[in-house]
Amino acid sequence: MNPIRIENLKKHFGKVRALDGLTLDVEPGTIFGFLGPNGAGKTTTIRLLTGLSRPTAGHAWVAGLDIIHSRKFADRIGYLPEEPVFYSWMTPAEFLDYTGRLFGFTAEERKIRTKDLLELAGLSQVSKRRIGGFSRGMRQRLGVAQALFNRPEVLFLDEPVSALDPAGRKEVLEMIGQLRGECTVFMSTHILADVERVCDTVGIINHGRLVVEARQAELLARYTVPALELECDAGFEGQFKAWIESLKSSEWVSSVTLNGPVARIVVNDLSAARQALLFQASQARLALRRYEIVTPSLEDIFLRLIGTEGRIE
Amino acid sequence: MKFMVSLRKELLELWRTHRFLVTSVVLVLFGMISPLLAKLAPQLLKMVPGGERFVAMMPPPTIADAIAQYVKNINQFGILLALLTSMGTVSREKEKGTAAIILVKPLPRSIFLLSKFTALSLSFLVSLALAAVVAYYYTMILFEAPRFPSWVALNVLIWLSLLVYIGLTMLFSTIFKSQWAAAGLGLVIIFFFSAGGSIPAIGKYLPLHLISWGSALLKGSAASSWPALWVSLSLILLSLLAAWVIFQRQEL
Numbered sequence: 429m430n431p432i433r434i435e436n437l438k439k440h441f442g443k444v445r446a447l448d449g450l451t452l453d454v455e456p457g458t459i460f461g462f463l464g465p466n467g468a469g470k471t472t473t474i475r476l477l478t479g480l481s482r483p484t485a486g487h488a489w490v491a492g493l494d495i496i497h498s499r500k501f502a503d504r505i506g507y508l509p510e511e512p513v514f515y516s517w518m519t520p521a522e523f524l525d526y527t528g529r530l531f532g533f534t535a536e537e538r539k540i541r542t543k544d545l546l547e548l549a550g551l552s553q554v555s556k557r558r559i560g561g562f563s564r565g566m567r568q569r570l571g572v573a574q575a576l577f578n579r580p581e582v583l584f585l586d587e588p589v590s591a592l593d594p595a596g597r598k599e600v601l602e603m604i605g606q607l608r609g610e611c612t613v614f615m616s617t618h619i620l621a622d623v624e625r626v627c628d629t630v631g632i633i634n635h636g637r638l639v640v641e642a643r644q645a646e647l648l649a650r651y652t653v654p655a656l657e658l659e660c661d662a663g664f665e666g667q668f669k670a671w672i673e674s675l676k677s678s679e680w681v682s683s684v685t686l687n688g689p690v691a692r693i694v695v696n697d698l699s700a701a702r703q704a705l706l707f708q709a710s711q712a713r714l715a716l717r718r719y720e721i722v723t724p725s726l727e728d729i730f731l732r733l734i735g736t737e738g739r740i741e
Numbered sequence: 742m743k744f745m746v747s748l749r750k751e752l753l754e755l756w757r758t759h760r761f762l763v764t765s766v767v768l769v770l771f772g773m774i775s776p777l778l779a780k781l782a783p784q785l786l787k788m789v790p791g792g793e794r795f796v797a798m799m800p801p802p803t804i805a806d807a808i809a810q811y812v813k814n815i816n817q818f819g820i821l822l823a824l825l826t827s828m829g830t831v832s833r834e835k836e837k838g839t840a841a842i843i844l845v846k847p848l849p850r851s852i853f854l855l856s857k858f859t860a861l862s863l864s865f866l867v868s869l870a871l872a873a874v875v876a877y878y879y880t881m882i883l884f885e886a887p888r889f890p891s892w893v894a895l896n897v898l899i900w901l902s903l904l905v906y907i908g909l910t911m912l913f914s915t916i917f918k919s920q921w922a923a924a925g926l927g928l929v930i931i932f933f934f935s936a937g938g939s940i941p942a943i944g945k946y947l948p949l950h951l952i953s954w955g956s957a958l959l960k961g962s963a964a965s966s967w968p969a970l971w972v973s974l975s976l977i978l979l980s981l982l983a984a985w986v987i988f989q990r991q992e993l
Contacts, residue, residue, distance in 0.1 A: 475992070478845045479845060480841050480992065482992065499847070502847040505845070509841060513837050513838040514839065514842070515754065517754065518757075526750055529749075530746060530843070530847060530848050531847065532742070
């Protein structure tokens, strides 16, 4: 059995259907990116799979164990909540030691593991400082460390890098990447660049239902659509915007997104687009700085599957 | 094993957050000043204009006054401290999110609750023992030594009555996500017990009657109050049981 298996899982809060028949399987040793817009049901899924919440209906297994009727799987999982909170009066070393005690580690094992994880999280220098004075980024790194303490078979990470600066984000993502093959990582996020960087498999959820689940490469291949990116010179933004708007009615245009001086045009007929685009730009007397044919990103696929309601970075 | 791990953490928390210190200092302080107040009451009264007339009417202070002061102060402040130290035990952890990060680990919720109750019970046991030792010493110096076995029995009964408030407030702390809601209901219970205590038919079953029993023992009375003891022990057990049943079903 796969380390995470979910069958028709439902979670209702009164009339709100946070999860509406979610079914998915996560292969062992992979890093699974769980994507979705805000309120799609990502955190609810993780809370159900970690036993913090009970499903309204359906079944789920984690590390081969039924999560509804038993808590035995608690020994075999790690969990990082979206905003990890700790006992402010403890030091990070004490919290990790306490975690080790709960998992039944011996004093020697706890000492070694605590030292290693503090180093991994970059918290060795502050190991004797109270957690109460930590920044959100430091708490997030401690959260990752405590989730790894028991060398879990399945690791649940809820928005693991959302509070980190670019350097911290890179470090944590590299740390997650190194877990590939060692444990199964189930990572929820709305930051598509992070998913593209580390995840092997991607599941996209919306309105509590799985929209698609596939290996990232397969997903990109499946939804490959030609796209062009154009960037105008400074001072032409207004003219550029109006011209881009006018392109929307062209037969060969699928969708257009404009971000300042950069426009991304997903097309359905690349040769027609190539013939028409530069000609029309010159007719509109636009000065273009860049013009290139680009491969679609996960963001393009996400927007296509979810629609524009998903707010993403 | 898990219980000892959790209890160790709870005791450390009581120490580091100064809750044990505050409890013991307040109770020891009242243990010390209660016999002093009883002894110095006539002198203090003389300092008030016109107080001499009242002093002349008053009998000289005795050991009974010292014990009455001690029982009144320790009971009042003990209940207040029981409420303040236990109102956030579970609700604060749920509200902040620490309960979630701990309870996904292999720690049963029953042990999580029981270790909290045990830690608070031990904190009050030690604080009350210190207060009792200090009060015994001052009473002995200023008046005479109270009968030792009865003194111990009185303090054990006070401790048991405080455990009822701790248990009930912990139950409310489990039910609600806000510690202030738990404190509010705790106050309602205190009011109910105080009001019920003044009705003899009800009062003999309430935890407050344990203290009356302890005071009577010190006076050499053979009267007992077993119903109040059984009701108190039942209330403690039922509170913990209800807290456990509710907490098991709660989503964190």
